[in-house]
Amino acid sequence: MLHVAEAARVSVATVSALINGTATVSPELSQRIEQAIRDIGYKRNAIARSLKMGTTRTIGLTVPHITNPFFTDVVSVIQQAFDRAGYAVMLCCTDEDLNTQDDQIRLLLDRMVDGLIVARVGDGAILKGIVESANVPVVLLDRVCEGVDTDTVVLDNQRAVFDAITYLIDLGHRRIGYITGTFDISPMHDRMAGYREALQAAGLPVENELVRFGNFHEVDGYNATMQLLSLHDRPSAIFSANNPMVIGAMKAIRDIGLSCPQDISVACFDDFPWSDVFQPQLTTVSQPVQAIGEQTANLLLDRLAGNRDAPPRKLTLKGRLMIRNSCRPLGAVAQSVSA
Amino acid sequence: MLHVAEAARVSVATVSALINGTATVSPELSQRIEQAIRDIGYKRNAIARSLKMGTTRTIGLTVPHITNPFFTDVVSVIQQAFDRAGYAVMLCCTDEDLNTQDDQIRLLLDRMVDGLIVARVGDGAILKGIVESANVPVVLLDRVCEGVDTDTVVLDNQRAVFDAITYLIDLGHRRIGYITGTFDISPMHDRMAGYREALQAAGLPVENELVRFGNFHEVDGYNATMQLLSLHDRPSAIFSANNPMVIGAMKAIRDIGLSCPQDISVACFDDFPWSDVFQPQLTTVSQPVQAIGEQTANLLLDRLAGNRDAPPRKLTLKGRLMIRNSCRPLGAVAQSVSA
DNA sequence: TGACACGATCGAAACGTTTAGATTAGCGTT
DNA sequence: AACGCTAATCTAAACGTTTCGATCGTGTCA
Numbered sequence: 001m002l003h004v005a006e007a008a009r010v011s012v013a014t015v016s017a018l019i020n021g022t023a024t025v026s027p028e029l030s031q032r033i034e035q036a037i038r039d040i041g042y043k044r045n046a047i048a049r050s051l052k053m054g055t056t057r058t059i060g061l062t063v064p065h066i067t068n069p070f071f072t073d074v075v076s077v078i079q080q081a082f083d084r085a086g087y088a089v090m091l092c093c094t095d096e097d098l099n100t101q102d103d104q105i106r107l108l109l110d111r112m113v114d115g116l117i118v119a120r121v122g123d124g125a126i127l128k129g130i131v132e133s134a135n136v137p138v139v140l141l142d143r144v145c146e147g148v149d150t151d152t153v154v155l156d157n158q159r160a161v162f163d164a165i166t167y168l169i170d171l172g173h174r175r176i177g178y179i180t181g182t183f184d185i186s187p188m189h190d191r192m193a194g195y196r197e198a199l200q201a202a203g204l205p206v207e208n209e210l211v212r213f214g215n216f217h218e219v220d221g222y223n224a225t226m227q228l229l230s231l232h233d234r235p236s237a238i239f240s241a242n243n244p245m246v247i248g249a250m251k252a253i254r255d256i257g258l259s260c261p262q263d264i265s266v267a268c269f270d271d272f273p274w275s276d277v278f279q280p281q282l283t284t285v286s287q288p289v290q291a292i293g294e295q296t297a298n299l300l301l302d303r304l305a306g307n308r309d310a311p312p313r314k315l316t317l318k319g320r321l322m323i324r325n326s327c328r329p330l331g332a333v334a335q336s337v338s339a
Numbered sequence: 340m341l342h343v344a345e346a347a348r349v350s351v352a353t354v355s356a357l358i359n360g361t362a363t364v365s366p367e368l369s370q371r372i373e374q375a376i377r378d379i380g381y382k383r384n385a386i387a388r389s390l391k392m393g394t395t396r397t398i399g400l401t402v403p404h405i406t407n408p409f410f411t412d413v414v415s416v417i418q419q420a421f422d423r424a425g426y427a428v429m430l431c432c433t434d435e436d437l438n439t440q441d442d443q444i445r446l447l448l449d450r451m452v453d454g455l456i457v458a459r460v461g462d463g464a465i466l467k468g469i470v471e472s473a474n475v476p477v478v479l480l481d482r483v484c485e486g487v488d489t490d491t492v493v494l495d496n497q498r499a500v501f502d503a504i505t506y507l508i509d510l511g512h513r514r515i516g517y518i519t520g521t522f523d524i525s526p527m528h529d530r531m532a533g534y535r536e537a538l539q540a541a542g543l544p545v546e547n548e549l550v551r552f553g554n555f556h557e558v559d560g561y562n563a564t565m566q567l568l569s570l571h572d573r574p575s576a577i578f579s580a581n582n583p584m585v586i587g588a589m590k591a592i593r594d595i596g597l598s599c600p601q602d603i604s605v606a607c608f609d610d611f612p613w614s615d616v617f618q619p620q621l622t623t624v625s626q627p628v629q630a631i632g633e634q635t636a637n638l639l640l641d642r643l644a645g646n647r648d649a650p651p652r653k654l655t656l657k658g659r660l661m662i663r664n665s666c667r668p669l670g671a672v673a674q675s676v677s678a
Numbered sequence: 679t680g681a682c683a684c685g686a687t688c689g690a691a692a693c694g695t696t697t698a699g700a701t702t703a704g705c706g707t708t
Numbered sequence: 709a710a711c712g713c714t715a716a717t718c719t720a721a722a723c724g725t726t727t728c729g730a731t732c733g734t735g736t737c738a
Contacts, residue, residue: 001724001725002724010687010688011687011688011689012688012689012724012725012726013687013688013689013690013726013727014686014687014688016725016726016727017686017687017726017727020726022726022727023685023686023687023727024685024686025686025687026685026686026687029686029687041472043445043448043449044449044724044725045390045449045451045723045724045725046449046450046451046725047386047389047390047395047450047451047723047724047725048390048693048723048724048725048726049724049725049726050386050693050725051384051386051387051390051693051694051695051723051724051725052692052693052724052725052726052727053693053725053726054693056386056450058429058450065415066405066411066414066415066418067408067411067412067415069406072405072406072411073406075405076404076405076406076432079405079430079431079432080432080434083431083432083439083443088429088431088446088447088450089429089430089431090397090427090428090429090430091414091418091428091429091430092418092422092427092428093415093418093419093422095419100422104422106382107427108427109382110382110383110384110385111385111386111395111397111427112384112385112386133380218612244612247612247613247616250613250616250617251615251616254615254616272613273557273583273586274586274589274611274613274617276590276593277586277589277590277593278589278613278617278618278619279617279618279619280617280618340694340695341694349717349718350717350718350719351694351695351696351718352696352697352717352718352719352720353716353717353718355695355696355697356696356697356716356717359696361696361697362697362715362716362717363715363716364716364717365715365716365717368716368717383694383695384693384694384695385695386693386694386695387693387694387695387696387723388694388695388696389695389723390693390694390695390723390724390725391694391695391696391697391722391723392695392696392723393723679738680737680738681736681737681738682735682736682737682738683734683735683736683737684733684734684735684736685732685733685734685735686731686732686733686734687730687731687732687733688729688730688731688732689728689729689730689731690727690728690729690730691726691727691728691729692725692726692727692728693724693725693726694723695722695723696721696722696723697720697721697722698719698720698721698722699718699719699720699721700717700718700719700720701716701717701718701719702715702716702717702718703714703715703716703717704713704714704715704716705712705713705714705715706711706712706713706714707710707711707712707713708709708710708711708712
């Protein structure tokens with residue numbers, strides 16, 4: 001900017017005024033300045049601007065895994081929304097690791113991001129401290145964090161799983177295997193509650209041997225399913241509480257020589273774009289990713305626009321059970337077995 | 340830092356020296372400073388530091404779509420690599436739009452990113468100008484850019500498609516539909532060359548009616564396949580040059596009442612994590628995403644480590660044909676038809 | 679004609695760091 | 709006792725902006 005000012009024989013203040021439109025500058029000088037800008041190829045240094053203004057027009061976004069299609073879709077929507085609003089997005093993947101997450105959030109705050117969207121991981125204690133000491137708005141995505149009182153967008157997970165399990169029960173299933181991630185994040189907790197609630201509502205027992213834990217990855221779903229299928233009285237249906245693990249479940253079913261839905265019914269949380277096309281067409285709980293992404297972005301953009309003092313807002317969206325052909329009525333299975 | 344200095348009764352220079360270890364500071368002052376840092380909860384302002392140092396420890400990454408599993412995987416690997424190296428990643432999705440891409444790259448450069456990874460879009464002319472005027476290292480990912488002489492990581496696309504089409508020909512297919520994206524990006528150009536080459540090597544004609552263009556999205560694959568299937572003499576196999584479009588192709592096949600591989604064989608570029616599990620199990624060209632991501636990151640990290648003057652390096656990796664069950668020997672098809 | 683308002687422009691401080699060079703103190707040498 | 713050397717510390721400039729308040733013509737009005 002100094003060079004531009006010199007070339008146009010004006011002060012830097014005038015150049016700044018013209019660029020930002022913060023004061024009127026005469027047509028004559030305007031033209032000289034614009035010419036100089038073109039000649040020199042001047043670009044405003046956003047870092048210096050950020051330092052002076054105290055705002056970076058950048059937000060931080062942390063998600064557990066970007067390869068999980070749910071997060072991929074949501075990240076994509078969020079990225080577009082902030083792009084439209086002239087913000088850049090710094091993306092971090094925490095890989096479901098607490099320390100990584102804390103490091104990354106600190107990194108983002110050091111860089112003076114104007115806001116933060118966090119699909120958190122693990123225990124919320126440190127997060128709570130960070131969020132409270134940071135003086136930027138934070139939106140929690142997908143996962144609530146007890147004790148952290150801030151804007152949040154989540155799904156009604158309990159209800160969604162309740163519906164899915166109830167559907168299986170209505171089909172005649174009585175022993176339903178359940179593969180879950182660890183309970184330290186709220187969706188896993190709430191989904192499990194939906195499982196329990198559905199069984200209890202149908203007067204069925206919640207059997208510990210039917211509930212298996214994994215660490216969200218495909219391999220965990222594989223191992224969990226192997227265990228479920230080697231049970232003495234094996235389940236007739238399996239529900240996976242997330243989407244990568246169901247791939248593992250399907251591999252286990254294949255490797256053990258069974259097939260879905262003939263031998264075992266399968267449903268899971270989170271939809272795939274190809275669910276309609278490949279066999280078996282999975283019955284899933286579909287999350288409104290577009291809405292989730294947009295609402296999350298809007299909550300943060302609203303805070304960034306200055307609405308800092310409004311009380312925390314919590315948005316709860318509804319999932320939708322997408323019934324396809326991966327679950328069979330148990331009557332039919334029983335018949336074919338007895339036949 | 341000023342407050343810390345005051346609280347510890349030292350100068351800011353000493354605080355800076357201690358924090359960065361750029362000079363020895365006495366145990367006594369060290370302790371006072373560290374205490375003050377803890378008391379105040381001081382965090383170094385990375386923006387001010389960047390302004391002074393001329394480096395942000397941030398890189399920019401632009402990809403056409405983050406929802407394309409290929410880019411998702413690569414982005415994930417790159418993100419991890421830079422995370423380990425202490426860099427933040429600014430992610431931008433260009434949505435295959437040239438103007439969006441140019442805007443985003445300019446945005447990233449204004450923010451003084453230390454380096455750039457670009458999976459480019461459209462015509463490379465503007466990109467060329469931007470890259471040359473930017474004085475940061477740039478690595479081209481997945482797509483070369485004629486005229487832009489910089490580090491590049493690509494797949495041997497022509498060879499990969501040659502292998503895939505040759506495989507189909509060996510199965511007995513003679514009329515092979517080909518769905519491609521526009522040729523302004525090098526992979527589409529090279530893949531098409533592989534298609535031609537394979538046909539010519541087998542003495543088969545390249546028929547225009549069998550080649551359909553789309554804009555990379557699922558819906559384009561759908562439309563293209565609809566056109567191919569309504570041809571008077573319809574193809575016995577279809578190859579999709581990217582991965583979202585094959586989903587559309589499968590939907591078209593289903594909607595028209597055909598099935599794969601019984602009625603039509605299908606193969607495509609880019610693997611899915613679930614290809615092994617769902618039916619039909621797609622035969623695909625698998626890219627070594629881990630290696631691509633790592634090599635790309637390494638090239639840039641090497642430049643960032645100071646190796647600026649080495650000549651541009653171009654890495655070409657090999658794809659791998661994953662043969663599954665979505666392609667049928669044409670003999671068998673012919674028999675079942677004639678039977 | 680002098681006072682005044684107004685529009686255009688500029689000078690300089692500030693944002694929070696890093697760092698070159700100056701200063702100071704302590705200590706051994708001669 | 710004077711000197712020089714080293715280690716520790718500090719002063720102040722610089723990075724590239726924004727912005728407050730000052731300055732300076734110019735035209736208007738009493």
